[in-house]
Amino acid sequence: MRKGTVPMPSHRQPTDNATTGPRPGVDDAEAALVEHYPRLVRLAYLTLPPTLGRHRRVLTAHATVQHVLPGARKGDQKARVPGQRTPSGSAFAWLRGQVLRAALTHEQPTPWWRVRAVRPRTGLPLVVGLRLFPRADGTDELALDQALSTVNAPARAALALRVLEGLSEQAVRALLEDAGVADPAAAVRTAERLAAHRDGRAGKLLATAEFDPCTVQTRPTDLLRRRQRSRIAGATVAIALAATVLAVSLPGDGSPERSVAGVRAEGSLYGPAGTAALARALDPALLERAPEDAWADTSRIDFSVWPARGGRTDDTALLKRALRVWGGPGPAVRVSATPGTGTAPPTQPPRLLYAGDLDGAAVVLLHDGQRIVRYAEPESGPLPDSVKREGPAPETVKREGPAPETVKREGPAPGGGTPSLDFARADQADLTTAAALAVSRTPDGARYLLAPWIAGSATRDLLAPDAPARGLDVSAEGVTDAVPAPASGGDCVAWPVMALRSSERIVERHSFLVTDLGDPAPAHLTYTPPPGDGAPARGPREATAEPALLSWARTACALRTLRGSGVRAVNNWVFAEQPLPESGGRAAWVCTRADTWRGPGRILVQFQRPASVPTAPGTVVAEAGNTASCGRFGQHILAGTRWKSPSGKWFLLAAGSRDVTRIEAVGSVRANASATTLAVRAPREGSVRLSARLTGGGGLRAVG
Structure with missing residues (x-):
């Protein structure tokens, strides 16, 4: 049976018919x-x-x-x-x-x-x-x-x-x-x-x-909307009957404009059909709140089981402002959204995750099942009229679709500035990707609200793999001290990450790393080790052991290109190791895959030659976007590069994943190897096309 073929269940009768057969009676x-x-x-x-x-x-x-x-x-x-x-x-x-x-x-x-x-x-x-x-x-x-x-x-x-x-x-x-x-x-x-x-x-x-x-x-449909539609239908029928009676009984002017005007005037008392549902979704009294220990008694560990925390969870005025701005942000509100995230108002009452004062701003975190919404306003000082007004502006009821993706994701200035509204996707979250949310950003770093199942927290520097992790203080509300953000420009001298440990009430001694890439939810970092001899294919694992930390020490600075792109998780996969010619040591081929919340992935392939410094970055040899490569649904990869030996000679190097059985090069270099790696003398310049054969007989081209 071929790989990937799933046999027909035994309780089914064989129906392997290539045609639909004759038309039956x-x-x-x-x-x-x-x-x-x-x-x-x-x-x-x-x-x-x-x-x-x-x-x-x-x-x-x-x-x-x-x-x-x-x-x-x-x-x-x-x-x-x-x-x-x-x-x-x-x-x-x-x-x-x-x-x-x-x-x-x-x-x-x-x-x-x-x-x-x-x-x-x-x-x-x-x-x-x-x-x-x-x-x-x-x-x-x-x-x-x-x-x-x-x-x-x-x-x-x-x-x-x-x-x-x-x-x-x-x-x-x-x-x-x-x-x-x-x-x-x-x-x-x-x-x-x-x-x-x-x-x-x-x-x-x-x-x-x-x-x-x-x-x-x-489940029932929207009961308020259904009731409203029934009223509108009843009022429309009654008005139509009255207009018919008047048209029949009254002589003279039978102009249709008179009856139409009456229907419009009566209908305006009810407004559009969606207004009632929107008003219900924006009612702070209807906000959903999870019980304190719901996370410990469910098999679905995500934002839906976060309890409401913070010192202002009962501040109806603040919650009302946050919901009203979500329903219709005025021109004074800064709105931003990660790519692929809609900014439409909620369709049902969202869940309250946090409401409190941090770093000079009042912050509210909400979750509607698909998105995380962060509202922030100055803790003191006047608010714009568009935030203070009662109810959404009439034109915002019809607003839908995502906000422009060019808006910068910067929060409000501490202690002042204008209100802000940030949207980010959060569907399909799990124990690790729903472990923390950025609740405040200052020049000192970001402060996170940790999930209720997080029992331990620390920070470490990916560029210092041998240094121990340092403890991270967390308040009684679950908010951390400021965690320095990785530098977005200049020299890459440090890459802070959070090391989190989940409660044993969920899973025993489960530790993992997350890093700030500028979005509300930090990205989960994982590691896939190189293939072993005769061992089954290895899957991603937590990036907490020494081999994972050493791999990420040489890759961390490449994460800069992912900032603000809605990344959910990043995996470092060492898909091949290769002995270099002329006793040049042993090199690693690494595919770094970033998965976004909206689905598409992006990969970066690095050639990491032996180095005396553990943080020496690898050489980027290929990259691709919107690809399944290096992921669950793209488990085969081939890449190549040119390398200069210690004696000054140039070689063409290529490597493939574990199922590659043969590599071929054509162009300025013609060579082949029945293995997962290839190394041949080659000119420094010239076009080369690489291809490979797989165990199952399929073909593969080099990425990039």
Whole structure:
């Protein structure tokens, strides 16, 4: 079995059919649909675009399956005699093909005049007054759901057909091609990559309740908005009836402007439909507050279990100002957002994380499930009129979309300045990425509010790997002393980081490092050691041991280029080690990958030659953005550079990750090596193209 292939579950009947088969009779199709209904609905749900939202995806998945039954045709009655019945497997294969074709059309651009012909009717089932969504599971399922949202519908469908239906690659390609997919092979390749999620457990994860649209939870819709719409509808009907009666009973001027003006005047008493929901979300009395020990009794460790802390959590006036500014910041408020973060008002009451006075400013931290919002105002002195006014400005109710990304992320000046509003993404946070939030920034450094599960804190310098960590004082409210920020310019002589340790009530002796990259949440630093001889592939681990600290000592200063870009975590992967020619010592090839909160990653490949100074930076040989390389879904890499030996000769060096079996160079140098590294004499200049072969037979080109 090829690597990444997930076998078909044993409880499924074999359905590896490359075609959808003949059109079955109505009774045969209905019997197959009822028997395999959960499988078909799950296939439709996984294929439909995540942009529909979970409620609409659930309903659309059920409607898609329910509307693929064939219509009755002449001769179906005769076809229902026992000797003429279509085998149930063939009927199911036909239905599966129809469901696949219908679900794929929801993400394909279709002209409006062809929508009805191409896309099936999905009017029923219809749910009024309730929101339906699958039950939430653990962090692994959430991570897989996020990965699925980054690929297209054919890839999601191919993954479902491979790991849930157990079809072969050939059968999946045939089904996708029959459904009108332009590049089925690419979809299958992407599905194979996704199948390796969480060490190949994607099949087991897709079978959980997180992706089961037949096992759902219910919640009410916005009750205030629903009530308001009912009132508006009732008032509109009453006014329309009154206008009709007046038009019939009163002679004379029958101008339509008179009745329309009356409807507009009456409707203006209620305002837009979204105003009530917005007012509810901006009500400080409705702010969510987690219990003090909620973090110790849940399997979901993130910002949703932070209790409200600070000396002004009961200051209604401050909380009201913070929420009002979020709902509609005036021109005097400085607004900033990390890339990919929206600045729209909340749609429901957010969670209060902190409210207090720090370094001459009143600070409020809020969390709406997707974003961290930091409001800060001068602790003393006058406030702008736009902050003091009651209620959001009328035009801000309609404001939506992200703020310009060019705004600098600098907080208010201590003891003065204008109010500020900072937005940052925080979805999919976990024990390490939700461990701290910057609550105040001064010339002395940043002060952090630590997560309630942090039991120990210290600081250390990445450029001094042999120096011990120093203790970091934390107040009773969970706020640290100032931690010096890494210098953004000039000489890179120090790189302070926080060393945090989680409570044993969550995990025993778990320590990790985070660093300030200018965003509200510090970035989590990890380390992947070089591949061992015959050992299985190694995953990222905490950057606390000596090899990790030595690696980061030579890489830390490269983190400068990541400031303010919304980085969630950075991993240093030593993907190869290479003995240098002429007894030049042993060099390391390191790929530094930065993952952002919004998904795309950025990599930097360094060649680290032997050095007498432990902090000597490596040579950057390649970099790339918006790539999966050096991550969970891009585990193969190849890179090269030129190197001058102690005798003054020039060599072409290249190295690949553990699955590389052969490296080839063409151009000004023609050479090959059946190994993970290559070293040949080469001119100092000249174009060279590097490629490699992998264990599974695939090819690989050098990054950059």
